[in-house]
Amino acid sequence: MESTLHRQLKELYADDPDQREVTVDGFRIDAVRGRELVEIQLASLSAIRDKIRILLNDHPVLVVKPLAASKVLVKRNRRGGRVVSSRRSPKKETVYDLFLEMVHFVGVFPHPGLTMHVLLTDQEEHRLPRKRRRWRSKDYRVEDRRLLGIRERYEFRTASDLLALLPKTLAEPFSTADIAREADIPRWLAQKMAYCLRKTSAVNVVGKIGNAVQYGFKRAVRAA
Numbered sequence: 001m002e003s004t005l006h007r008q009l010k011e012l013y014a015d016d017p018d019q020r021e022v023t024v025d026g027f028r029i030d031a032v033r034g035r036e037l038v039e040i041q042l043a044s045l046s047a048i049r050d051k052i053r054i055l056l057n058d059h060p061v062l063v064v065k066p067l068a069a070s071k072v073l074v075k076r077n078r079r080g081g082r083v084v085s086s087r088r089s090p091k092k093e094t095v096y097d098l099f100l101e102m103v104h105f106v107g108v109f110p111h112p113g114l115t116m117h118v119l120l121t122d123q124e125e126h127r128l129p130r131k132r133r134r135w136r137s138k139d140y141r142v143e144d145r146r147l148l149g150i151r152e153r154y155e156f157r158t159a160s161d162l163l164a165l166l167p168k169t170l171a172e173p174f175s176t177a178d179i180a181r182e183a184d185i186p187r188w189l190a191q192k193m194a195y196c197l198r199k200t201s202a203v204n205v206v207g208k209i210g211n212a213v214q215y216g217f218k219r220a221v222r223a224a
Helices: 004-013 045-055 095-102 159-163 176-183 187-199 219-223
Strands: 020-024 027-033 036-040 061-076 083-088 114-129 140-156 203-209 212-217
Touching: 004 020, 004 027, 004 036, 004 061, 004 140, 027 045, 036 045, 045 061, 045 095, 061 095, 061 140, 095 114, 095 187, 140 159, 159 187, 176 187, 176 212, 187 203, 187 212
Parallel strands: 036 061, 061 114
Antiparallel strands: 020 027, 027 036, 061 083, 114 140, 203 212
């Protein structure tokens, strides 16, 4: 079932209802704006990688990826029932969380016909109780997600746009530990970021210090 969040973003990117949920080249497209096809992806980018690659052969494509900068968790006792609790989630996504999924999407991005919008959003998540099937499983299921607001929008077209997310204080050569420290993100996330920047030819490996790989900027990309 389509979430409210997905529907709200479709309406944001296409005012005309006739331009939403359109079939193009055998694929169901969320919205169409002129010649541009709009895909709103709440799930992993890897799920639409092949679809986007095929569509880019004949169409410009905009991929919209919302991240939850803040989230209110609303728990009900049953569908349509009373609210049991409402609290703010301690988890707050930033634009750097994009790289969790970009590691599976760098085979498509960058592309001359591809644009990506990353939206930092305020969301509301509605949950319903369910019995645990395994000891590590969740005791709830997500019934719906809703958009409360958009804080910021990032647009990515080229490797230079991704490179611009690196902290300006970063000096060459640098390691993933340096990225993590300067960007204030976990080391494992910095490693994913470095992987994506290398795969998109924004940075290259210039050596090693001990076991730490050292990176440098590709001059043409840095100057773009």
